[in-house]
Amino acid sequence: MAWKIWIALLVWFVFGFSRGWAQPLCPQWTAEHGASEINALQKQIAKWDEDYFLQGSSSVPDEIYDQVAQRLKIWKHCFAQVNLNPAALEPPSLGNTLRHPVAHTGLNKLENAAAVQAWLQGKKGVWVQPKIDGVAITLHYQRGRLINMISRGDGLKGQDWSKAAMAIAAIPKKITDESADVVLQGELFLKVTDHQQKRDGGINARAKVAGAMRLKVLPPDTAAQLDVFIWGYPDGADNMRQRLSSLTRLGFPLAGQYTYAVADIGAVEHWRDYWYQHALPFVTDGVVLHMDQQPASSLWQPSPPGWAVAWKYPLKSQVAEVKDVQFSIGRSGRINAILLIEPVMVDDKRVSRVSLGSVMRWRQWDVQPHDQISVVLAGQGVPHLEKVIWRSPDRVIINAPDQNKYHSLSCWHYKPDCEQQFVARVVWMVQTLGVSGVGEAFWRELARHGLLSDVDAIFRLTEADLVKTGVGVNRARTFSGDLEKVKAAPTITWLKALGIPNTLASCGLESIDCHLSSAQEKQYQRIWHNTEWLELVARLRQQGVAAFNQFSISDQAADSQKPAALTGSAAPVNAL
Numbered sequence: 001m002a003w004k005i006w007i008a009l010l011v012w013f014v015f016g017f018s019r020g021w022a023q024p025l026c027p028q029w030t031a032e033h034g035a036s037e038i039n040a041l042q043k044q045i046a047k048w049d050e051d052y053f054l055q056g057s058s059s060v061p062d063e064i065y066d067q068v069a070q071r072l073k074i075w076k077h078c079f080a081q082v083n084l085n086p087a088a089l090e091p092p093s094l095g096n097t098l099r100h101p102v103a104h105t106g107l108n109k110l111e112n113a114a115a116v117q118a119w120l121q122g123k124k125g126v127w128v129q130p131k132i133d134g135v136a137i138t139l140h141y142q143r144g145r146l147i148n149m150i151s152r153g154d155g156l157k158g159q160d161w162s163k164a165a166m167a168i169a170a171i172p173k174k175i176t177d178e179s180a181d182v183v184l185q186g187e188l189f190l191k192v193t194d195h196q197q198k199r200d201g202g203i204n205a206r207a208k209v210a211g212a213m214r215l216k217v218l219p220p221d222t223a224a225q226l227d228v229f230i231w232g233y234p235d236g237a238d239n240m241r242q243r244l245s246s247l248t249r250l251g252f253p254l255a256g257q258y259t260y261a262v263a264d265i266g267a268v269e270h271w272r273d274y275w276y277q278h279a280l281p282f283v284t285d286g287v288v289l290h291m292d293q294q295p296a297s298s299l300w301q302p303s304p305p306g307w308a309v310a311w312k313y314p315l316k317s318q319v320a321e322v323k324d325v326q327f328s329i330g331r332s333g334r335i336n337a338i339l340l341i342e343p344v345m346v347d348d349k350r351v352s353r354v355s356l357g358s359v360m361r362w363r364q365w366d367v368q369p370h371d372q373i374s375v376v377l378a379g380q381g382v383p384h385l386e387k388v389i390w391r392s393p394d395r396v397i398i399n400a401p402d403q404n405k406y407h408s409l410s411c412w413h414y415k416p417d418c419e420q421q422f423v424a425r426v427v428w429m430v431q432t433l434g435v436s437g438v439g440e441a442f443w444r445e446l447a448r449h450g451l452l453s454d455v456d457a458i459f460r461l462t463e464a465d466l467v468k469t470g471v472g473v474n475r476a477r478t479f480s481g482d483l484e485k486v487k488a489a490p491t492i493t494w495l496k497a498l499g500i501p502n503t504l505a506s507c508g509l510e511s512i513d514c515h516l517s518s519a520q521e522k523q524y525q526r527i528w529h530n531t532e533w534l535e536l537v538a539r540l541r542q543q544g545v546a547a548f549n550q551f552s553i554s555d556q557a558a559d560s561q562k563p564a565a566l567t568g569s570a571a572p573v574n575a576l
Contacts, residue, residue, distance in 0.1 A: 026078035027321075033394055034079040037370075040393040041072050060389070062133065062206045063285065064374050067319040068389060071372075097157045098148060100138050101183045102234040102297040104155040107288065108304040110311045116289070117265040119309055125292025127240045128262045129255065130275045131310055132229045133202055133283040134189030135209045137161065139171065139228070144178040146171065151213065155302025159213070167218045170227040172251035183297070184252070185232030188213075191225050194279045201316055205283040229254045229282065231290075234297035240290060262289070268311070276313055286312030317374045317386055318344040318351070324369055325362070325398040331424040331499055333406035337362035339373070339385065346375055351383045359400045369396040408499065409530050413454045414447045423447060425455055425499065432497035433486040437479065445469060455498075456536060459483060459543040491547040498536075500527065509551055 029037065045068060051059045060068075110116050120126060136152035149165035151158035165171050168188075175182065190205040212222050230252040236243040244256040262268050272287045291307040320341040328336045339354040354375055356362045365385065367373060370392035378384040411418035411425065426443045446452045451465055461483075466476035489497075495505035504524050507514040511524050527533055541548040 027075070029079075031079065031082050034075065035082045036393045038072065038075050038079060038082070041068070041075070041372075041390065044390045045069060045072060060387075061204060061317060062202055063315055064317055064319060064387075064389065067315075068372070071319065096160050097153065098150045098160045099157045100150055100153075100155070101140055101181065102138070102185070103300045103302045104136060104138070104152045104158075104185060105300055105305045105308070106155060106303060107308060107310040109286075110309050113265055113269060116268055116309075116311050119289070120265060120268070123291060125239070126262050127259050127290045127292065128268055128271050129231060129259045129288045129290065130271075130280065130282075130284040131286040131288045131312065132187040132189050132231075133206050133285045134187040134229070135206060135213065137186060137188045137228070139165070139184040139186065139230070141175055141177070141182040141184075142180065144175050144182075146173050146175075161213050164213055164215075164218045164223075167220070167223040168226050168228075169224065175250045177246075177250060181235075182250075183234050184230045184247075184250075185234065186228050186230035186252070188226060188228050189282045191227050191281055192283060193281070195281070195283060196277060196279055197275070197284050197313060198277050200283075202283055202285065227254075227282070228252070229258075231255060231288065234294075234300065239292050259290075272311060272313075284313070286310050314347045315345070316347060317376050318346045319372055319389060320344045320351075320375055322367060322369050322371045322373060325367070327359070327401055329401065329406055329411075329420040329424070331421060331428045332408045333410055333421060335359050335401055335403060335406060337400065339367065341373070341375065344375065346383065347377050349377060349381060349383075351375055351377075354383045354385050356385060359403060362400070366391070368392070368398055370394070409527070409533060412532050412536050414452055419444070419447065422452075422455070426452065426458065428499065429455065429497040430458070433489055433493065435479070435482045435486060437475065442469075454536070454539075456539045456543055459487070459540075487544045488546050494540075494545060494547040509548075 027034065027037070045065075048059050048065060110119060138148070138150040138152075138158070139146060140148040140150070146165060147162070149161045149171070151161055153159060166173065188209055190208050192203070192205070195203075209226065212218060212226065215222070230247050233243045233247060236246055240259070240261075244259055247253070248256045260267075260271060262271070268287065268289065275284055275287065288308060288310050294305075294307045322339050322341055324340040326338045326340060328338060330336070335358070337356040337359055339356060341352060341354060343350055343352040345351075354373075356365060356367075365388060367385070367388055368391070372389040372392075374386040374389055376384050376386045405417075406421055411421035414422045423440060423444050426447075427440050430438065430443075443452065446461075446469060449469070451461060451469070452458065461480070463473070463476045463480050466479060467473060471479070491508050492505050495508070496502065501523075503514075503516070503520060504511075504527070507516070507524065511521065514524075516524060537548050537551055541551055
């Protein structure tokens, strides 16, 4: 029997070592920068720990805390030779600790089904349980009587919660086994009704339990909300079936109700999916796989073992580092901020970009490269910035483009600092006119090669020009024919294609018979008094666009309602 155990441990070691290489790559920081980041992150975690353990409150969701703690572990490994601030590494002073009779091992977390299948390879007698999202504890019985309840702590010692245990009716104070020592490990959890993990999420259940345990006196109504799920019987029977039977006999039936034998990845996936979507009396964050056999408790260490692993549910919130901040400029001149982040999986979707919307919103978030954020999926699976977890102590400040430079009447001509808005205008125009088969990349390439000096330059493109850019002969001929057809489009369609709002576009070249608000009338006049706009319309008329046959830039406005060319540039129009 012993040799099987040692082989299992060896397999786990090799597997765990190889899995370590799958962790995120070490940051490309200098030693000085690495020390600064690690100390800052450790300080942040220490503050969360203080809130959690000393104040009984949770500053961040449990899944965020777990990810950040794992990230700190990786950074410390990456910068093992760096001198860190000792003060920053000190945990909050808890006091009143007891040593565990048997060490708490913790669990390795497998990332996906492939990793689970690899772990299952060659194993027999594997069982699956829901991974309860509560607070890990040890129950220590002597001669059948409960003498201690100890929080997990660091795995070797934890908080003495024995007094609270006596107030929790769900914890048996006496068991039928009157042997000298019975040590049980499990999860103290918050009882819930009809909880569906996929629908309801974590509800900060773990933090609520931890907060209750920090109370000097546990109120009866709070104690009634707590229960315990025993998943560890260190020196129990040799196989899982017998251990489950013993736990039920001792007064701990839940494990027997929620533990099933599994033979392959299909069975594991079934239970994981089932518990994720169906009602349970506790909050869960994944499943745990246990081997039938386990070594003697004297061999247990406060580190992940080889005989049990966890496969967590898809994260609703994922921590990611901001790599860069970019800005996109749309056809109306609106500037949007986009965060480029390290690629992460959020609820089974790969995310590498997060749009923040306007520059004002980005400034309100105050997020820059190297900052750490949490990302969630909003409606329709759109990545959304949930929270800035912490800001890098050595921040790289990115400046946004000048908002006064871009507006609804800017960038009718191509130049490098106008590329985004100019290309957006061309894309919008051809799509509105019904020209298909070409996208943004095509127009951007033409502009960069000097074939699109201004918006109307598309009508000066020849078939030969298109063929030179790599367009096939037939496609070039079809495209040229489509451009000729759109010249006959009605005035309202052309005005919409050029970015004029529907209400103003419906007025056509004059607003005499339109019922416009004062603001709309001013906007209309600004458009038709803008020099660049007037010159563009004139060129389109020269290109044969029938919609502007009645337009002449030389016309002077005898009637203030008619378009007229004025000298000078118009004031920016912020929304067309």
